[in-house]
Amino acid sequence: EVQLVESGGGLVQPGGSLRLSCAASGFTFSTYWMNWVRQAPGKGLEWVANIEQDGSEKNYVDSVKGRFTISRDNAKNSLYLQMNSLRAEDTAVYYCTGGSGWDSDYWGQGTLVTVSS
């Protein structure tokens, strides 16, 4: 059974940092593109970033460039998102997703990040 389990969300003040993690199991993690997708409360989906199988290619939505860093550890079947200089508009549920291409075959249940003073 495929599982993606996110962790690391929580309440953080504006300007603060948070590191999200995603533990993968049930599929060959090292052969999949991985993504972070977020959803603000009551809003639609927004793709945040993705990373190639070996970590050599990374892409970001403009609104997080220079603030967020996506990374992976294939030996640990884990995906990460380092989030710095957080803003109120980054408040959302963050989903870890994986796909053989750039689409998202598999989704985690999400972790909530709240940026507020």
Added chain:
Amino acid sequence: EIVLTQSPGTLSLSPGERATLSCRASQSVSSNYLAWYQQKPGQAPRLLIYDASSRATGIPDRFSGSGSGTDFTLTISRLEPEDFAVYYCQQCGSSPLTFGGGTKVEIK
């Protein structure tokens, strides 16, 4: 950046009826890399269709996708009670990947 516009915003239908959802792109989607997802309240989205017309594993054949270039359609041939949800399209052909705003299919 490719902007995806989904219509209608809300579709009110009865079980057994046919649902037709539209996704229009501001420019051509590379290699028709267009995906459709279903999201129910409190749940993560689920992949239904990829590459515009290929059904994902385990998706019933009442779901079908069509289209190319800038115009794409998700059709649900006969709505089942569990199909009432929000549906999103996503272009996966060029970075940044983008989602449409969603179509809510509600019970009439």
